[in-house]
Amino acid sequence: MTTEQAEPAGPRAVIEGGAVATVDDSGTEFTEGHVVLDGTTIVAVGPGSAPRQSGPVVRIDATGCLLTPGLVNTHHHLYQWATRGYAADADLFGWLTELYPVWAGLDAEITGAAASAGLGQLALSGCTTAADHHYVFPRGGGDVFGAVVAAADRVGPRLHAVRGSMDRGRSRGGLPPDSLVEDLDAALEGTQRAIDAWHDPDPGAQVRVAVGPCSPFSVSTDLLRESAELARRNGVRLHTHLAETADEETRCRAEFGCTPAEFAEQLGWSGPDVWVAHAVHLADAEIARLADSGTGAAHCPSSNARLGAGIAPVRRMLDAGMPTGLGVDGVASNESGGLGEEMRQALLVARAQGGPAALSVREALWLATRGGARCLGRDGELGSLEPGKLADIAVWRMDGLAHAEIRDPVAALVLGRLPRLARLLRGGKTLVDDGRLVTESETEELTAGLVRASEQLRARAATR
Numbered sequence: 001m002t003t004e005q006a007e008p009a010g011p012r013a014v015i016e017g018g019a020v021a022t023v024d025d026s027g028t029e030f031t032e033g034h035v036v037l038d039g040t041t042i043v044a045v046g047p048g049s050a051p052r053q054s055g056p057v058v059r060i061d062a063t064g065c066l067l068t069p070g071l072v073n074t075h076h077h078l079y080q081w082a083t084r085g086y087a088a089d090a091d092l093f094g095w096l097t098e099l100y101p102v103w104a105g106l107d108a109e110i111t112g113a114a115a116s117a118g119l120g121q122l123a124l125s126g127c128t129t130a131a132d133h134h135y136v137f138p139r140g141g142g143d144v145f146g147a148v149v150a151a152a153d154r155v156g157p158r159l160h161a162v163r164g165s166m167d168r169g170r171s172r173g174g175l176p177p178d179s180l181v182e183d184l185d186a187a188l189e190g191t192q193r194a195i196d197a198w199h200d201p202d203p204g205a206q207v208r209v210a211v212g213p214c215s216p217f218s219v220s221t222d223l224l225r226e227s228a229e230l231a232r233r234n235g236v237r238l239h240t241h242l243a244e245t246a247d248e249e250t251r252c253r254a255e256f257g258c259t260p261a262e263f264a265e266q267l268g269w270s271g272p273d274v275w276v277a278h279a280v281h282l283a284d285a286e287i288a289r290l291a292d293s294g295t296g297a298a299h300c301p302s303s304n305a306r307l308g309a310g311i312a313p314v315r316r317m318l319d320a321g322m323p324t325g326l327g328v329d330g331v332a333s334n335e336s337g338g339l340g341e342e343m344r345q346a347l348l349v350a351r352a353q354g355g356p357a358a359l360s361v362r363e364a365l366w367l368a369t370r371g372g373a374r375c376l377g378r379d380g381e382l383g384s385l386e387p388g389k390l391a392d393i394a395v396w397r398m399d400g401l402a403h404a405e406i407r408d409p410v411a412a413l414v415l416g417r418l419p420r421l422a423r424l425l426r427g428g429k430t431l432v433d434d435g436r437l438v439t440e441s442e443t444e445e446l447t448a449g450l451v452r453a454s455e456q457l458r459a460r461a462a463t464r
Contacts, residue, residue: 072375086099302341347364370383403416
């Protein structure tokens with residue numbers, strides 16, 4: 001891919017010569033097409049070469065490439081980049097039991113380094129928007145949530161910063177150590193401060209804040225209920241883990257006399273402003289109720305497989321009309337850390353369970369783009385290549401050895417090895433150029449910072 005000049009002389013740019021998968025409502029695709037940007041916004045999409053443009057324009061030759069919307073990651077834990085490879089053969093509860101004491105050593109510096117590395121890897125996998133669920137606030141750790149926000153500003157993808165919380169430590173029957181939990185008032189006050197400091201409701205926002213108590217086994221009933229009320233007073237979205245494992249359902253039935261989904265619904269955790277992570281163990285009736293309410297789900301196929309949690313019923317979710325996107329989840333349970341790879345993984349696990357009709361290649365791309373935008377309440381801004389939407393665009397190199405002569409470029413993207421990015425744009429700004437991060441040095445800054453952070457966290461854990 002070539003560009004006539006390194007930097008635009010003006011705000012308008014044309015990308016042309018490649019295949020285009022718009023992921024619009026009609027599934028419009030062009031074997032060869034163009035996308036025209038004006039500043040941060042898409043102003044035209046169509047077949048063939050772009051019409052003549054008035055004024056200064058940068059023309060980007062995308063011959064041999066596939067243009068898609070930038071990918072949307074609906075669930076992540078960026079701080080976990082500092083603890084990859086732990087508890088490699090454990091289930092969820094065993095994995096958490098091993099990792100919670102390690103995470104007790106987190107501070108703002110370690111969290112910032114881990115988040116920067118994670119966001120860099122996400123960008124290299126085609127992701128332009130990421131929802132990060134941060135719920136670990138060690139005593140004396142400083143402003144770890146602010147460190148995640150600063151990392152997004154540094155590396156470039158849009159951030160949906162979910163201010164998580166836990167107030168139910170081991171002394172109250174929860175899983176995390178008491179040193180990692182807040183009391184009810186501190187959790188609510190910290191969440192309100194995060195909204196006041198960083199939430200931007202405007203279209204095109206770089207950072208939005210959501211409210212995210214962690215899970216029924218680490219959060220009190222009062223915190224779940226009052227967090228939902230706080231979110232709605234502030235007009236922000238709600239996010240939590242739900243129905244991830246069979247053990248969670250057994251525990252919830254024993255303690256509350258109902259399933260996790262029923263428990264969440266009783267406390268106000270359903271509606272068009274809610275999306276949940278995992279949703280693996282849902283009955284048909286629960287899927288129907290969640291879909292009717294507009295509640296969304298972040299499907300995390302690699303993490304769920306890594307922990308042996310099961311396979312989310314994505315076919316049934318989609319058929320019911322439930323907003324469904326893809327999530328990487330924390331890379332301590334998905335060491336790859338890329339969103340692009342989750343398209344293939346989602347398709348494979350769905351077909352392994354339900355046969356070849358369980359998920360198509362275009363549905364996998366939809367989950368990674370439009371579905372994710374719906375979960376985050378941004379379907380009007382993100383997730384497709386259409387005039388009026390933000391210029392978040394992935395340009396995938398499809399003419400190399402790994403993909404050449406796969407005549408359907410969407411099938412090549414989803415079924416094959418994840419292609420190299422020729423270009424990744426967020427709001428018209430280049431984040432990745434020819435497979436390299438533009439905003440940060442992958443090796444000198446992100447990798448070196450991650451190594452230092454991981455070593456420091458490991459050393460702290462060894463002294464506990």
